[in-house]
Amino acid sequence: MQRQVLERWLSVGVMFGLGAMIIYKWQTNRLNLYIHPRYTGLLVATAVVLLLAAVGMALTKAPAIPKRMLALLTIPVAFALLVPARPLGANLVSGKALNANSSDNLLARWKTNLSDDSKSWTLLEWTTAVRQSDLEVLRNKQAAFEGFVYRTPDLPADEVLVGRYVVTCCTADGTALSLRVKATNGADFSNDQWVRVEGTFVPAEINGSIVPQIAGTLVSIEMPSSPYLYP
């Protein structure tokens, strides 16, 4: 009988934990590490329903839940408690980057009109501009966009990729974009540090081909409150 009581309270605890996890992530502004902000309201409402269900289960002697189900549903709560919350970053670029050939049309779908002021462009708009127009047209345009640092072994010490993910619904569909930056202080930065790129667009010649590149400096910043871009 005592064991049953324990199992019943474990069930209540896991249900409560799921609701509390969402409320906690929402309150600490971390829900947008996982989902598009338009679902925030829906999730908070769901969390309230789960919390009420937990209270209901506690008050009504609801049946105990089989152990296997409890164990599995503990996984998301354990992740929330034990694994540091991190946005998609340099760690997954290799898995989630688009290959250059295929991204042209995709970008065209995401964003079509660009403002004249290139300093207001995000990385998404820069990537679009690079695909749409002749690189020479963009030469010397001023850049001031944010992103995380991503290094690959083949880059010189003062050059980094500055990347950002585009998210349509949730992190499951995150797609990494990046632009090459040659920065005077580039060697000071390591993977996943958030930076603002300040510089101008100067196409570079690498191994005989012209590639898009920004020349300037990197300014260390806090991670933006919404780490992803939404098309």
Add this chain to the structure above:
Amino acid sequence: MAVVSVDVQPKTQRKWLLFFAPLIGILGLWLASGWLVPSNLAPLTNKLQGLVTTFQGIFIEALPFLSAGVIVSVLIGEFVKPQHLASFVPQNAFGASIFGSLLGLLFPVCECGAIPTSRRLLRKGAPASMGIAFALAAPVVNPIVLISTSIAFGDVRWALARVGFTIIIALTIGLIIGAGIKREAILTPLALTPDVEHDHSHCDHDHGACDHSHEQPKGRLAGLIAHGSVEFFEMAQYLVMGSLLAATMQTFIPQSALLTLNDSGIGFFAPLLGIVVLMLVAVLLSVCSTVDAFLALSFLGLFHPGAVMAFLVFGPMIDIKSTLMLTTTFRRSAVLAMVVLAALFAIIAGLISYVVLI
């Protein structure tokens, strides 16, 4: 003797799993937490933290829709009587399939919600073909998805074509599997348990929670909570498994590999390859049907419209998490048949769209 060997193997497998699954889980959790992890394992910690972010994305995104499905199911359990159902559901397989494939218009649930609802209807005595058609069609044939697809594509024809294909495929599969085969051969024992009015099925667990009387509103509410919580956990466990699998594959299989595969098709096979690749993407991503239209839109530049249509039709019917959930309601052989048939018909739908829409 054959009976014995069949009986023994799953048991040893289960023991093995019971021992190693938590062990691997704890090891993974430790590595992902980054706590006292040796620095030469840091890249793995990085990958696993990315995996966790992707997992939480899928899981958290799906949670509201799963909860809504459970609530709908519990309300049906409470307020729909088997006699009601019998009076307006056609008992022949064809009529039942059509009814099942259209029922989503009344119950707006996506795949996480459609399966508990389907099982509830089956327990109320609905024909198997209706349950199958509903489980496959409801994620698409419902007002929310119709609206989100129209908005995403800015064109109501995409939404209508999506719904049209889905209805035809779901009712055909309902007919093929459901007609002429006994319910017992298709449904799991749980889905076969009759759900009579106030059957107190939660008492089956003999946890002594039956001391309330169903005439009192308080007892009724307690019953709803009991049914709802059991069903929530039962379905959510597959959501966890499915999200874990999908996140693992996304972390370790590069998206660009699939896109490269798509670009490699030649001649007649090019459209077919695009369709198959996007169907694989649908299975891997396991995104909820209420939001997948926005995602599909972003594929429209990369793939031909036929492939995008196949993604829109196949994804809601079959993906990692919904396939796992289907096994709560349908026997494995039936689930396998549903997966194979749905894939086949989705390819045909994609090819038709390729010819018509291009």
